[in-house]
Each structure stands twice: as structure tokens, then as C-alpha cells.
Amino acid sequence: xxxxxxxxxxxxxxxxxxxxxxxxxxxxxxxxxxxxxxxxxxxxxxxxxxxxxxxxxxxxxxxxxxxxxxxxxxxxxxxxxxxxxxxxxxxxxxxxxxxxxxxxxxxxxxxxxxxxxxxxxxxxxxxxxxxxxxxxxxxxxxxxxxxxxxxxxxxxxxxxxxxxxxxxxxxxxxxxxxxxxxxxxxxxxxxxxxxxxxxxxxxxxxxxxxxxxxxxxxxxxxxxxxxxxxxxxxxxxxxxxxxxxxxxxxxxxxxxxxxxxxxxxxxxxxxxxxxxxxxxxxxxxxxxxxxx
Numbered sequence: 001x002x003x004x005x006x007x008x009x010x011x012x013x014x015x016x017x018x019x020x021x022x023x024x025x026x027x028x029x030x031x032x033x034x035x036x037x038x039x040x041x042x043x044x045x046x047x048x049x050x051x052x053x054x055x056x057x058x059x060x061x062x063x064x065x066x067x068x069x070x071x072x073x074x075x076x077x078x079x080x081x082x083x084x085x086x087x088x089x090x091x092x093x094x095x096x097x098x099x100x101x102x103x104x105x106x107x108x109x110x111x112x113x114x115x116x117x118x119x120x121x122x123x124x125x126x127x128x129x130x131x132x133x134x135x136x137x138x139x140x141x142x143x144x145x146x147x148x149x150x151x152x153x154x155x156x157x158x159x160x161x162x163x164x165x166x167x168x169x170x171x172x173x174x175x176x177x178x179x180x181x182x183x184x185x186x187x188x189x190x191x192x193x194x195x196x197x198x199x200x201x202x203x204x205x206x207x208x209x210x211x212x213x214x215x216x217x218x219x220x221x222x223x224x225x226x227x228x229x230x231x232x233x234x235x236x237x238x239x240x241x242x243x244x245x246x247x248x249x250x251x252x253x254x255x256x257x258x259x260x261x262x263x264x265x266x267x268x269x270x271x272x273x274x275x276x277x278x279x280x281x282x283x284x285x286x287x288x289x290x291x292x
Contacts, residue, residue: 002270004289005029005056005182006282009038009252010214010275017274017282018051024286029271031058033089033112034192034254036066037207042076045084054083054107061114061192062090071096078105087163089114094157103158110161110182111154113189117144118170121188123257124244141169151177163271165189166261175266182269185289187249187256187276196253213252216276220247251275262292 006021007029008014014030021028030048032038040048040057048055057077062070070093077084082105088094089112097103119125120141129137143164145151164174166183174181198217199209249256256276264270270289274282 001290002183002264002267003027004286005269005271006274006286007031007056007058007271008274009035009040009058011040011044012214013274013279014044014048018048020282020286022052024283024290026272026286027054027056027269028052029056029058029085029087031056031087032060032213032252033058033087033114033189034060035196035206035210035213035252036060036062036070037210038213038252039070039073042073042080045077046080049080049083054085056085056087056110058087058089058112059093060089062093063194067092067096071100074102075100078102082107085110085161087112088159091115094154094159098157108160108180109158110163111145111159112163113165113184114192115145115154116162116164116174118164118167118173120167120170121165121190121257123190123246123248127244138169142173143170145177146173155179161268163269165259166264166267166270167259168261168263171263171265171267180268181266182271183264183267184271184273185262186259186285187273188259190248190255190257193253193255197250197255198252201250214275215251216256217250218247219250219255249276262289264292 005027006017008017009032018028030040045057074097084106085108086106087110103109145162161180163182164170165188166185198212199206202209202212246257272285277285
């Protein structure tokens with residue numbers, strides 16, 4: 001049975017999440033895949049380590065202006081011991097960790113979804129591939145790390161594990177790789193935004209907006225259309241378009257879609273992002289995945 005890990009970038013709820021995870025035999029991860037302003041403070045990492053045997057710290061896709069501060073952060077938490085699993089979502093940060101000989105300071109260096117890409121995360125991937133042969137579909141639906149030279153390159157930089165989405169063809173591809181695999185359950189990453197949608201929605205400049213990312217925003221297709229503008233906006237989207245375009249979820253600068261796929265054969269870890277759920281439902285979610 002895969003290990004279950006509960007993650008959050010909402011540190012106000014961290015105490016409850018630690019208790020829920022501990023009560024259910026799950027691990028804990030803190031940090032954000034997409035926002036450098038949501039990094040857990042090094043003191044918070046140290047305090048969390050006092051309560052748990054190991055933790056996962058997630059570092060985000062990193063714009064150039066945040067590179068030096070992110071590298072300083074990694075160096076700071078590297079002194080806390082080897083009980084940290086570090087998720088890296090930025091190739092530049094992965095290279096920097098390798099270049100500064102920080103790799104061995106951590107229990108594991110995990111390539112996150114910012115590095116491990118899957119085309120199956122496109123909401124209309126089956127529509128795009130509907131007329132292609134099975135061999136083309138199979139080649140297209142591999143992750144970028146299923147290319148031997150790419151996998152070898154990242155391994156040389158210190159990568160010891162990978163993460164991706166829990167999708168049928170993606171999982172089939174990654175379990176063939178020679179390393180432990182973690183999968184994100186129920187919410188598939190569709191895209192990151194260079195300019196944060198949440199910040200724009202609330203008209204708040206980072207980092208003032210960072211507390212807005214503690215819970216998700218649901219987006220329907222018609223929300224993308226200006227139906228009441230002057231001059232008149234777009235027409236109501238057709239039923240055919242609605243069928244192709246599923247409801248999406250926005251959390252910070254990342255867009256997700258729901259997936260009901262639950263097969264975890266060959267997978268080592270199932271990751272649950274608690275920030276995507278209503279408060280109080282996390283225990284039920286963990287029990288569901290313990291029963292899979």
C-alpha cells in the first residue's frame with residue numbers, strides 16, 4: 001500500500017493537519033509548488049520536525065528575481081538534518097543545490113510537477129489525440145522523464161524520486177522508471193501562471209495576496225466568457241465545448257482539474273493537497289485512500 005502524505009501551504013491549519021496525519025499514519029508536507037511567497041519559514045520547518053520523524057518541504061517554480069533568496073532558504077533548512085524530503089519544482093534550483101553540494105543534506109531530492117511534465121494533464125488531451133494511432137498516443141502520453149537521457153541528466157543533479165499526477169497513462173509510464181514515484185491524487189495540475197490569477201482576481205500585489213491562496217476557487221467555462229460586456233461579449237459556450245472543457249480549480253497561481261482515477265499499482269506515495277478541500281473533510285479523504 002502506498003504511503004499517504006498530506007500537504008498544505010496554509011500554515012494556520014498546520015497543527016490540525018499534523019494531528020490528522022499522525023492519527024491516520026500519514027506523512028506531512030509543507031510548501032507550495034508555484035509561489036515563492038508561500039515558503040514555510042525555516043523556524044516553522046524546525047518546529048514541525050520536532051513533532052514528526054520526517055517532513056517534506058516543497059519549493060516552487062522560481063522566477064529569476066527569487067533565485068538567490070530561494071537558494072539561501074534551501075541552505076538554511078539543510079542545516080536542520082537529514083529528515084527533510086525536499087521537493088524541487090525548478091530546474092535552476094535543482095542545479096543550484098547540486099552545484100553547492102547541498103544534495104546530501106536531505107533525505108531525498110524529489111523532482112516535482114514543475115519538472116516532471118505530463119501531456120495527460122491537458123483537459124482535452126483525448127480530443128487532441130482522437131485521430132492519432134495508438135503508437136502516437138503512447139509516445140505523446142509519456143512524461144518528459146521517460147526519455148532515458150533526460151532521466152539520467154536529472155539523476156546526476158541529485159534527483160532520487162519523482163512526483164506526477166495520478167492519471168492512468170501517466171502512472172503506467174512513470175512506474176517503469178528506476179526510482180520511487182509519488183502521485184498527486186484527485187486534483188491534476190493543468191497549468192501554472194507566470195502572473196498570478198488569484199492576485200489579479202483580488203487586485204492585490206504579492207506578497208499581500210498570499211493568504212488568498214489558502215483555499216481554492218472553482219471556475220466554470222462560462223466564467224471565462226464576458227457575457228454581459230459592452231459591447232456584447234461572447235456567446236454562451238456550446239454544449240459540445242462544455243463537454244470538452246471540464247470545471248477547473250484555481251489555487252494561487254496554479255490551475256487544476258478533478259480526476260476520479262484511483263489505481264495506484266506500482267506507486268510509492270499518494271499525495272493529498274489539503275488546501276483543495278473543505279475544512280473537516282480531510283479525515284474522510286485519508287480513509288478513502290487508505291481503503292484503495
